[in-house]
Amino acid sequence: MSATREEKLSESKVETLCLLDVDGTLTGRAGRECVTSELYKSLQKNPDDSYHKAEFINHNKMVSKLIVGLKLKENMTMGLAPNAKNFLITMIKKGAAIHLITKNRAEYVKALFEAEGLSENQIKHFKFSDVNSNKSKYGAAEDAVQKHMENRSLKYVIVCDDNTEDFRSMEYATKEDAAEIEINGKDAWFSSQLYGGNVIGRNSEPGKFNFPDILKELIKLEAAAAKEPLNKASMFKAPEKQQDIAPSDELQRLTIK
């Protein structure tokens, strides 16, 4: 499905891209424990099959079951972690692009978000790459970064995943090309700013992500950029050609007494 004109226009102004895992990152329960839970199985028409082959009951029934199920003590950590919902809503309001890169199923995540009170419009704001999208976390993150780099407005990338390996692969996807480009021997972190992107990365225990802190860091970077008249693009312009010719007569006259 191709993007509408409005979508393209709003994408062209995106300054912040969020690459977020779902289970254990936005929720308090790691993926494996989520997809093998009673509650998850109760949403499957084929509970004996693995989650990636799950055929789910219809969306509205999933939402209803989740609303009831998430209130039970044993399922509470399957819901959105404290502050994760506020973070998502704040990032939507800021016009950030939010890619949810999960090994779970997009159908489940959408139903979960609705059960947790996110609106249809808010949920439409998210782009999903799930277990059946045939993309690794690295591949999905790389696609998202490259797509947004084309808009030349991207300044910040936020990467969060409770799985350390997945976190590293997504974070690396924000830096890969930059790592291949060396500027005066500067390291990948520095040259990653060739993308225009400062990377705020977090790898925490399931349910322990400090989203207010991530937001604070983003706001600090935005404030610093607003004070800094020199934009990033000009920082990395080829240096002006050095004057390697003898000073002009005029200059000599002025300087030699």
Ligand SMILES: [Mg+2]
């Ligand atoms: Mg996870």
